[in-house]
Amino acid sequence: MSDAATEIWDIIIVGAGPAGTSTALHLAQLAPDLLAKTLILEKERHPRPKLCGGGILPDGEVILRRLGLDLTEIPHVDVEWAHFDFSCPGLTMRAKDDMPYAFRVIQRDEFDAWLAEKARQRGCVIHENTSVQSLKVRREYVEVETNQGVYRGRVVVGADGSNSLVRRAIAPKSGPLPARLLEVYTTVKPESTPHRFSDSYFDFICIRDGVSGYVWDFPALVKGQPMRNRGVYDWNHIGRAGRKPLKQVLSEELQRHGQNPDDYPLAGHPIRWFDAQATFSAPRVILVGDAAGVDALYGEGISIALGYGKIAAETLRDAFQRGEFSFDGYRQRVLSDPLGIALRRRTFFSHIIYHITSPALQRLIWCRLGRIVKWLVQTFLIGWAER
Numbered sequence: 459m460s461d462a463a464t465e466i467w468d469i470i471i472v473g474a475g476p477a478g479t480s481t482a483l484h485l486a487q488l489a490p491d492l493l494a495k496t497l498i499l500e501k502e503r504h505p506r507p508k509l510c511g512g513g514i515l516p517d518g519e520v521i522l523r524r525l526g527l528d529l530t531e532i533p534h535v536d537v538e539w540a541h542f543d544f545s546c547p548g549l550t551m552r553a554k555d556d557m558p559y560a561f562r563v564i565q566r567d568e569f570d571a572w573l574a575e576k577a578r579q580r581g582c583v584i585h586e587n588t589s590v591q592s593l594k595v596r597r598e599y600v601e602v603e604t605n606q607g608v609y610r611g612r613v614v615v616g617a618d619g620s621n622s623l624v625r626r627a628i629a630p631k632s633g634p635l636p637a638r639l640l641e642v643y644t645t646v647k648p649e650s651t652p653h654r655f656s657d658s659y660f661d662f663i664c665i666r667d668g669v670s671g672y673v674w675d676f677p678a679l680v681k682g683q684p685m686r687n688r689g690v691y692d693w694n695h696i697g698r699a700g701r702k703p704l705k706q707v708l709s710e711e712l713q714r715h716g717q718n719p720d721d722y723p724l725a726g727h728p729i730r731w732f733d734a735q736a737t738f739s740a741p742r743v744i745l746v747g748d749a750a751g752v753d754a755l756y757g758e759g760i761s762i763a764l765g766y767g768k769i770a771a772e773t774l775r776d777a778f779q780r781g782e783f784s785f786d787g788y789r790q791r792v793l794s795d796p797l798g799i800a801l802r803r804r805t806f807f808s809h810i811i812y813h814i815t816s817p818a819l820q821r822l823i824w825c826r827l828g829r830i831v832k833w834l835v836q837t838f839l840i841g842w843a844e845r
């Protein structure tokens with residue numbers, strides 16, 4: 459194995475998804491000297507595909523705006539209203555009542571490439587097509603073995619997604635990923651569905667099938683073409699026996715909206731949701747984004763990944779100022795940040811909401827108690843980026 463670089467980088471970030479590039483962009487703001495000695499290693503080349511509904515909540519846009527970035531530079535759809543149903547029409551809301559839209563939908567290949575380019579413009583070096591294969595934490599640095607050779611960094615940020623190799627290196631007993639998402643892009647058929655193109659729908663109807671989650675339906679703009687992104691989220695994929703296979707749940711959902719499931723390839727991916735007791739760091743290594751754990755309730759992770767970037771950059775700045783890289787305090791930093799508080803609450807609410815398996819009670823929650831649910835969501839679960 460060749461030595462890809464004899465120099466020792468201060469920071470090596472593994473993964474140029476939103477968590478990795480947000481860490482770099484926040485370093486550019488908080489500690490530009492450190493960014494000059496930061497390297498991102500990315501196994502793909504942007505723009506690269508990433509399975510994702512692409513829904514970005516306003517919290518994500520708050521973080522981007524603070525970084526001086528405007529999401530509307532790239533193609534997007536403004537989702538007018540978010541509906542939370544249980545077969546029957548239920549609660550309709552926006553993140554904030556005074557906003558003109560509920561959230562925005564982007565395409566991840568375009569969004570991630572845009573963010574990576576912004577990080578590059580601010581001085582970040584990104585080595586693409588460089589896949590990290592193993593990590594060895596030494597006394598003075600971390601040795602990062604890749605398909606392009608060995609790199610060395612004083613610290614490593616694991617921003618390499620839900621199947622994180624960095625996480626497995628520092629926490630080999632992390633256990634299986636609990637949640638799973640399955641998604642598909644379909645054409646738009648307004649004549650076969652009551653759903654409005656401009657709106658997004660979260661329908662908890664699949665709880666009847668033993669799935670701890672919901673089916674979603676978002677508007678999307680794929681290469682200029684209006685499409686729908688539909689999927690199913692299962693919070694506890696490994697937990698419950700006897701539930702209907704997710705593929706069947708999504709196929710039935712497609713049929714319910716006049717689509718033929720055989721016309722489209724379904725694709726799925728697991729996700730790690732936030733567990734306050736999980737591993738977040740080890741000496742010389744911290745985790746961000748999906749690698750650390752994201753929203754349990756909806757599987758939301760883009761704005762969460764952007765939020766982790768800020769916490770990570772602050773942590774790195776302080777560590778280099780002190781010359782101390784144990785990262786003992788990183789978990790507490792995450793937990794006490796408004797993002798960590800919101801994530802803890804979402805995990806707590808998931809344990810409640812997904813243990814209510816009675817259709818009558820679920821219908822009551824979404825279709826009768828809408829005002830209370832909306833207040834809970836707006837007060838405790840979202841809006842963390844402005845706190």
Ligand SMILES: Cc1cc2nc3c(=O)[nH]c(=O)nc-3n(C[C@H](O)[C@H](O)[C@H](O)COP(=O)(O)OP(=O)(O)OC[C@H]3O[C@@H](n4cnc5c(N)ncnc54)[C@H](O)[C@@H]3O)c2cc1C
Pocket residue numbers: 472473474475476477478499500501502508509510511512513514515588589590591617618619620623639640641689726727728729746747748749752757758759760761762763
């Ligand atoms: C089907 C589906 C739908 C979703 N829909 C939404 C949604 O609508 N809204 C939302 O907010 N969230 C959604 N999510 C969650 C969201 O996609 C993730 O939470 C988000 O991508 C996390 O960002 P990240 O930067 O932590 O990880 P990723 O986006 O996974 O980025 C990790 C990066 O690391 C790179 N990498 C991985 N391994 C290595 C390696 N060994 N060496 C080098 N590089 C490596 C990858 O190529 C990738 O670029 C969805 C997830 C799925 C699976």
